[in-house]
Amino acid sequence: MSNTMRTIRPAWLVAVAVVTAAVGWLVTELTSRASMALPVLPLSSLITMGLIVVVCLILGLKVRRWRDGNRNKHLDPLLAARTVVLAQACAYAGAVLFGWHAGIMLDQLPTVAMRADLAVIWQIVALLAGGLVMVAVGVMVERFCKLPPEDNDPAAKTRPKHEGRGEEEFA
Known part of the structure; x- marks a missing residue:
């Protein structure tokens, strides 16, 4: 039931956030010069972000329970694979959203003292x-889906690792 997939690399998440922050900063500079509103998502987007997080957690906990030995119910391998993909997408989307708004914040920091309204x-x-x-x-749920090596499986101990390629086994 295990598939070899690439795990989330923290360095990639940081790179995505940094690049997106630079783009967010640049877009904010351009919109400010054009006297346009800040390119900030509305607070209602937090509801969508929260729903994605909750669904990801629920599915991840279901896979984790099965992985940790509660195998009373059959776990659909496709559900487990989709859970990993959702977790990775959640992490990368979070990095993009964080980076974008970090870039906007960097642009706005010099003007904070001059603002009468700090709502934005x-x-x-x-x-x-x-x-x-x-x-x-996203990172946590991805780890929920990782299969532990079997103690009684000699192949698990002798399996070569792909160092630096970020490949892991998932449920």
């Missing part, structure tokens, strides 16, 4: 936190 700054902070939660949940 708190909105950015909330979206930054939402992005971090998505990354954390």
Whole structure:
């Protein structure tokens, strides 16, 4: 039931966040010069982010329970594979959202003292936190889906590792 898939690499998440932050900063500079509104997601997007996190957690906990020995019910391998993909997508989407809003925040920091209304700054902070939660949940759920090596399986001990390629076994 195990498939070989690439795991999330933290360095890639950081790279995605940094590149997206640079793009967010640049877009904010351009929109500010054109006297346009800040390109910040509305607070209602936190609801969508929260729903994605909850679904990802529920599916991940189901796979983790099965992995940890509660095998009273059959676990559909396709569900497990989709859970891994959802977890990875959640982590990368969180990195993009975090990076985008970090870039906007970097652009806005010099003007914070001059603002009469800090609502948009708190909105950015909330979206930054939402992005971090998505990354954390995505990474955690992906780890829920990782199959432990079998103690009584001699092939598991002699299987060569693919060092530096980020390949792991998943449920």
